[in-house]
Amino acid sequence: MEAYELLPIVALFALVTVEFGGHALLQFLTTRQGTLTPLRERSFRAGHAHAGVLLILSLVYFLYLPQAEFSSSTDWLFGVLLLVGVLAQSGGFFVHLALGSEGRASLGTHLTRAGAVLIAAALIALGVGLVQSL
Template sequence: MSTADKWLTVIALVSVPTVMFGGYSLMRLTAAGKLTDFQRSLFKAGHAHAGVLLVLTLTALTIAGRAELSDPYTWVVGGLLAAGTISQSGGFFLHAAIGQPGKRSFGTTLTVLGAAELAVALLLLAWGVATAP
């Protein structure tokens, strides 16, 4: 396992409990009636995206390691995956905090940016795997 594979995997694994805490927070806020339907739906979407994208990140890092991609290449892919995960899921939370139903906000833009970062990361990973010796 390369240095990049190792540390990016550690970061992703340490991030999993934060998503678990988010689920706990969602349950508490919902039970207390502190979220509107709009906020609850976005909170659920952000939470679900964060969990799924962390699993995607761990899978992508495993693929990068098996393809024996260089450390700098893996850092770029891993960095884009981390930034994309944070941007996309965080955009849902931000829109829940500052947005309004049916209107765009900076949270909406952040979610789209995250999707673009994730797409670039996966295309780079695909290219790295396809051209690996």
């Protein structure tokens, strides 16, 4: 099985977890069974939104990946790099929610930044591959 066949399936199932996260956030906001500080609410919303948008981006990425004509191992490398970046960037917001404090960087902040770098690297690699395949 090729990376562009399996990894979109992983992304689709990951979207279900994002949907559940939206439900959890809605429960917090509407039932008041738990309290979220403004920092935690912002982090929860940001992590949830980034995960959803970036997973949709990954589905588009996997449509174009075969057109770059990379080797199978390179497809896997860049596909996994993208998904790890998505997990790191969105997950960093949740780590910051748990460990961070207002106005200070935390492990979550660094994780979010590292995820952004990984996503950028995967996107640039695909862009270069697409240009080279013209």
